[in-house]
Amino acid sequence: MSLFIEVKDLTIAYDGVKVLKNINLNINEGEVLGILGRSGAGKTILMHALRGAEEYENISGSIIYHLARCEKCGHIDPPSKVGETCRHCKEDSMKAFDADFVALSLHDHERRSVSKRIAIMLQRTFALYGDDQVVVNVMNSLTEIGYSGNDAMSRAMELLEDVRLSHRMMHVARDLSGGEKQRVVLARQLVRNPMLLLADEPTGTLDPRTADVVHDVIERAVKAYNMTMVITSHWSEVIEELADKAIILEDGAVVKEGDPHEVAAEFMKMVSHIEKNENVALGEPIIDVKNLVKKYISVTRGVVHAVNDISFDVKEGEIFGIAGTSGAGKTTTSEILMGIVQPTKGDIHVRVGDEWVDMTTPGPDNRGRATKYMGILHQEYGLYTHRSIIDNLTESIGIDLPYELAVRKAVKTLVATGFSEEKAKGILPKMADDISEGERHRVALAQILMKEPTIIVMDEPTGTMDPITKIEVTRSILKARDEMGDTFVIVSHDMDFLQEACDRVALMRDAKIVAVGEPNDVLSQLTEEERLLVAQEA
Known part of the structure; x- marks a missing residue:
């Protein structure tokens, strides 16, 4: 060669x-x-x-x-x-x-x-004409390289056949799945x-x-x-x-x-090796849930229980997981915890300092007093892609500090999510699109930590991540807990992730909690049907 x-x-x-x-x-x-x-x-x-x-x-x-x-x-x-x-x-x-x-x-x-x-395929940047059909996207690439043959349509179809996407040629590009978009990108690159x-x-x-x-x-x-x-x-x-x-x-x-x-x-x-501190001293309960119920009225199904009489507590400094298949009730439970959804009945209290706040009662002196110390990281987190990392960690999220102090706080927070100090300083001037997926997730977690919460709720934090990025996310959560002492509630159907990250797990099934305890003990109670569903969701 x-x-x-x-x-x-x-x-x-x-x-x-x-x-x-x-x-x-x-x-x-x-x-x-x-x-x-x-x-x-x-x-x-x-x-x-x-x-x-x-x-x-x-x-x-x-x-x-x-x-x-x-x-x-x-x-x-x-x-x-x-x-x-x-x-x-x-x-x-x-x-x-x-x-x-x-x-x-x-x-x-x-x-x-x-x-x-030279052709390039990137992880997230699909570079397609979103409103155009797939075949038009490929024909546009032919035009861009000066191809003027009368057979442009035929050539575009051949390229789509090469990437096994001829059955989507008339679809609008923005309506494709991620995998299909990547194949259109490849077809556009093969043009040259x-x-x-x-x-x-x-x-x-x-x-x-x-x-x-x-x-x-x-x-x-x-x-x-x-x-x-x-x-x-x-x-x-x-x-x-x-x-x-x-x-x-x-x-x-x-x-x-x-x-x-x-x-x-x-x-x-x-x-692959994850260092989990087994000697973390957990505090007294900081979240207390008793007999929580959330009912909806459905035209076709009548009364639907999204959450049906559940009780549990979360200790200060604990990483607590809520596991279950889609529809088990875990997301609704997390939304009630954050004060986003009002429960039908039951009690939920969050401790602020030495005082317990009733999360079922709205207002700045009640639920609002607790939610300002709570942060949520959604599965589809979003960084401001056209702003630098330091801006993402300060001005973009409403933190107004003198620049030198902002940099110092941002570096310390990034280190708490698993960056080295040198790496943290190095990414501050970069744009969000210039860092990797695992780094973006850690920056998104740092955004939450910059606001100094005591409780962080994470909704499906690993999503469809590859195994190595999942390991990095697990490490960032463990590191943040050890450095900041925060409490984490993690909602996920990723059982391997919960087993690695959590101190305790609650398993939800049919809107009820059927088990709470050590991750290994609880997750061993999954039925074969649930394991298959979890595998499909992952």
Whole structure:
């Protein structure tokens, strides 16, 4: 195989903090390189550097593309085409040509001609025309590259067949699922007949079944289009299945390179162990729920019990889980806890200092007195994507502090969610879209902690996260509890997550609590039907 990409001593820094440290890599033509690493390890920065679509102020080393180029028309191909007749103009032979993305400026013609042949898939940025049909999205890509053939519609259909999406060609893009949108993105990228595909966590927010479909489509496309690929993933099995070789990035440095199976095994050893402090001293009850009932009237079903006579307490400093399948009543219970939903009957009290507040009575001197010390983190949390992390942690959420004090408090809070102090300082000037999914979740938790709550309710915090991000979220919750002493109530159908994170768990079934206690004991009482439902929901 011909050497295609040569990375030598690549170092990139932001505000004096090195995010990539002396990276050395050789990627051969037609090879699939897998990159494993925790959130914030530097995977996305490396992918963007390889893409060459942005400039870095503090960058050193080199990213050399070894290529074939037609001197007559300027067409670029992989190095194996050296000596062949140019397939574009068919008038000249391809000559060996090197392009260094570090030495060449962003606006250099040679750099741009190479980057045009590089495709990229990102985790969340689908870059589609949301109001247009799927086939129109692909035809727009053909127009963007100057394709003027009369067969544009036919070509678009062929590309959609390549990504197994011809059955959605007339759908409006915004109405597609996440996995389907990723396949449209891939079809749009295949328009340019790329020689390199950079797939940065392309399935990071998808459920496992959908992720498998997308991975299969990517693998088929790489083979059909003879592409080289670099793929990052939190799913170690994806790297084992797709990659020819793999690396682990840790804190911006390559710490291991080699066979994908060996590298994946080493990575799982690094990330799978969760340190849970078994000696946490829990306080007296801070939440007390007695005989709580919430009834709704349904036109078709009559009286429906969302919550049916439940009682439990939560101790100060405890991580308390509420488990159950969809419809069991857990979300309604959490909404009553937060004062969002008024119960039909029953008592719920929250302790503020040494005084108990009645959460069933509205008003600033009653429920309002407690809710200002309570925070909620929804599954679909939202950061302000066009504002920096420091703004997300201060002005955007109504915290007005002198800048120096705001930075100090933000760094301390980010450290409490699992960032190192250096990493916390390094991400403050970044935009929310410039950090990884796991980091965004920790920043969202830090947003809540910045307001100094004593009780935090988390609604399905792991959602469809991949296993490694779930581990990072678990660690951030445990770290925040140890650092801040806050009380957490976590609503989830993710039983593995609850088992790792919680001190106690309440299992809800048919609007009732059927068991409360140690996570292992309680979750062992799930029925086979519930386990199947939980697996489907996950």
